[in-house]
Amino acid sequence: MGTTAAGDGDAAWAAEHKVNLSARRPFTEAVRTGLAETFFPDDPFRGFGSLPPAARAWGAVKYFVPALEWAPRYNFGKFKYDLLAGVTIASLAIPQGISYAKLANLPPVIGLYSSFVPPLLYAVFGSSNNLAVGTVAAASLLLASIIEMEVPPEDDPQLYLRLFYTAAFFTGIFQTALGVFRLGLIVDFLSRSTITGFMGGTATIIILQQLKGMLGMKHFTPKTDLISVMCSIFRNRHEWKWQSAILGICFLLFLLSSKQLRKKKPDLFWVTAIAPFMVVVIGGIFTFLVKGDEHGIPIVGDLKKGINPLSISQLTFESKHINTVVKAGLLSGILALAEGIAVGRSLALIKNEQIDGNKEMIAFGIMNIAGSFTSCYLTTGPFSKSAVNFHAGCKTPMSNVVMSVCIMLVLLFLAPLFKYTPLVALSAIIIVAMIGLIKVKEFCHLYRVDKFDFFICMVAFVGVVFFTMVIGLSASVGLSVVRALLHIARPKTSKLGSLGGSEIFRDVRHYPHARNIPNVLVLQLGSPIYFVNAGYLRERILRWVEDEENACKLDGHDLQYMVLDLSGVTSIDNTGIGMLEEVHKSLARKGIRIALTNPKLEVTEKLVLFGFIKDVIGEEWVFLTVKDAITACRYALQRSRSKEDGEV
């Protein structure tokens, strides 16, 4: 199939070697496909078409309530595993619940409440078998830092608490709405780099916050940035308590060595898992015996017995606070979703299971709405707890039910016993949990492989540590989005040369031995061709042509054809087509002809609709492959030359 092929005129060959210009989907079909790909990429209801209506309805119910999927097949063999996992995460949930509630300046018992109701709901609506539900440090601190600016907890602790409930309510509404409208892709805009930097920065400032507890201080700044916290600590040096500090260091060493143990002997993961609980128990007994609260070791204080009181009447929608509450709810909601979904996905991947992001959002949403009615604040699927759940061998969301029951028993009978828990023990638990989130190795890896990703990560880290969490997060996400937009604003163009006996055409920068094609410039365009880049592409294409013309002149011949390879272009809009017309006009003035190769379905549709192919380029100048286009160019060239010779 050399240069003679174009003249063969073999009908079958020609039919196979032509761009299908008539493939045009009806408008509704194109819109339907577009919407389905955007919002239902997982096509949840496929295979439903052939079922009778009743089975279809039952399938839909099962889709929204995954518990109906696993519950009928549940048995004692699975329960044994879930029981062990549930008890293990309950032992983690108690100290973490109390700690994170303290981190958010809430009454400690709220942390326990938040580990009772939400896990029950997640067990019904959640689709992950590995996720353990609970409060998280980052979102707790974020909520506190936003709400404290509006209502300082010292001034009106009751209102402060009510705003937390209300924020959780809005979080729930927001998460449910995202799930229902299948807008899970918003979470996709938090890149791994952003999350790494943000988590590292948040862990750093949370550790700094713990210096208050470690030093047994009473007064502390509500701000979270490094400088404010350091000033606050050194200004109040007279409040430092050495007793608290010594006890704290002991706890820290114990917790850190239990973590080391797990690294060396992975089978003993349960020792690490219950170590925080042991710290709380041992610390409590110790403080009770030495009456620590009278000797410079602050304690948690009274914990009310009894399960969650209703809080639905406490939600407050006053216009005065509504802005702050909605902002806190949205931001912490996105953060919680990102953590929860990432955890669910990465654990599911190990077991080769599937997680439906939109379904998860609805589950999180329902659990937060119900939580806000029952004295809980924001919950999600935290990294640490879920990993413990996974390693403890959980089989189904039943482990969340077991944890929930354990917490219920604690709330009903044991809560007052936690009165003597020293605050310093909670600080030590938080610090150890947070150290694991500062992933220095990941920072180094990012630096090595992608400087821009590293920069995005550092922006999040520095923003959180030196300014606020919101600034760090939004600056980093903003940069990621700008980077994505830049990609659209500057699509790649490359000149192709021929490889492998003139059969294959590839970028000459990538394959330096690729040969030039005399009289023809082959350009490959990147995707998409949009209004954003139409101006750029026009200038860039004309510059390629100019450069090629100069190169041709040196070789003593003329540039006569430009082949535009559109095989990489997945989308074009009306400004883009206008740009191609302008390029065509400019080149026509120089006597250069344009040939198009391999436009894709969506692009072909648009080009045909605009009349670009028929009225501007001419159907005979659209080819299936670059090779065909060049063959045609050569053929036309030969013909015009022999004509000239004939005339001479």
Place this chain on the structure above:
Amino acid sequence: MGTTAAGDGDAAWAAEHKVNLSARRPFTEAVRTGLAETFFPDDPFRGFGSLPPAARAWGAVKYFVPALEWAPRYNFGKFKYDLLAGVTIASLAIPQGISYAKLANLPPVIGLYSSFVPPLLYAVFGSSNNLAVGTVAAASLLLASIIEMEVPPEDDPQLYLRLFYTAAFFTGIFQTALGVFRLGLIVDFLSRSTITGFMGGTATIIILQQLKGMLGMKHFTPKTDLISVMCSIFRNRHEWKWQSAILGICFLLFLLSSKQLRKKKPDLFWVTAIAPFMVVVIGGIFTFLVKGDEHGIPIVGDLKKGINPLSISQLTFESKHINTVVKAGLLSGILALAEGIAVGRSLALIKNEQIDGNKEMIAFGIMNIAGSFTSCYLTTGPFSKSAVNFHAGCKTPMSNVVMSVCIMLVLLFLAPLFKYTPLVALSAIIIVAMIGLIKVKEFCHLYRVDKFDFFICMVAFVGVVFFTMVIGLSASVGLSVVRALLHIARPKTSKLGSLGGSEIFRDVRHYPHARNIPNVLVLQLGSPIYFVNAGYLRERILRWVEDEENACKLDGHDLQYMVLDLSGVTSIDNTGIGMLEEVHKSLARKGIRIALTNPKLEVTEKLVLFGFIKDVIGEEWVFLTVKDAITACRYALQRSRSKEDGEV
């Protein structure tokens, strides 16, 4: 070169048919290329390398001061054309300057001042030969609508005026900065659809504003939306003056018929061009003769003689107003740039000249900064004036100098004569200018070819007409950006089938007769593979595999290979590579092997750097073409089958 080729072992063939994995640009080179493509797509200093330093410096000066380029070659032949064009646009500049200043509630003489200094500066720094500088209606109204909210012009006209100067100053700083930092691409985010809708909406509300002048009313709402304006007009019915209305309708009919004339006889363009000036002159004489101001025809009033007074001391940077002023400056600056650059580009295209967007921005910036020092408000290159300039045959920016001189003469000697100009004449001039900006045909065209573009356009139109100009503009730009981001969030994936004797592989949706390849799934991925779409792509690829597995089962064979065609992927980030690793892991569990074909330079670099090719896929599974990949798959399949047969 059929299926036997893979076994040939011809070294030369192999070398030509391998992906160049070693092509790796040094980091600095990659960054340099990336930055150059992003910020210097036009490569302004190319060809400088070979020059001596003095010539290089002179070249750079000439680059920044285009006047040095054309001035030495200027001659009387060109001047004749520029003189005619300059006088014509001056006759347009006087009524337009006064009208738009009235539209912005400024003293009319400011409009004349703004047509004196800025054109002189543009003539030196501007790179367009066709642009005529002056004030524009849309930006005038936008500035007024923002600044009026802060300081109503009735309350403190002096402060109101000072805020206009200051806004122009910030516009200038902003435009210069954009040009210097080569951020011209910001303007690219205003798509043709957005501009069409925004201009149409703005023209509509400007026409509505003119009802005040047409009806000779005194009180009017500062708001611009349709409903407020209509309420204001009908509430103050007692202020309506029939004399004013009748005169206005006469002027309107005259102007409209002069426009019709130009459509029929393009040679008589100058009649259309001076028609507004004639309306002003005739209207002035008429009002003077009948003492119109005492009979219900309001007039412009006193115009001070003399050229622009300095206003540098009037700029105000008080913290009280700074936010409003900066906002007004930025928004009107972007708008003015978009109009100016679009006009310059489209006129240059007709003459086959080049316009440098970034250089234009610097020119606009300098002219606005200098303007804010000399009692001018925001200026740019308006559509109407520049088109007249172009049709009058201007050759260089000298026509701006001629206009400037004419305006100077008017300011020095004739200004008081314009005292009797009836306001209704100005309203008629504005209405006729604005009618041309409501492009109903363009709306219809958009509706026909792209529903989403039409929607973006309508959002701008409806937003401007029913809410505010800022809301309309930002909603429309926001939607455009979301659309661009969606394109990134959902890259296309398509299954390829073989065409033309198994040589060519194309999308099966586009070419329904393309043949399936047994045991092999060929997927083509869209670009880019980023954190935003990594999750989506993973799910989508796995779904393609699942569907193909089911199809294969029906045919009674297994899916054993997946060929990922990366030829359309121009960029990949670390999350994207992580996604490919996960897909590889999932498929390996099912016993499906992955082959890659034709990764581009940037993608190859990243994949090699991450160790993905060496450690995960294996170098022998990366191919230059899909055909090679499939040949290799078939060969491996045959070998494993014959092995099995041998074992049996």
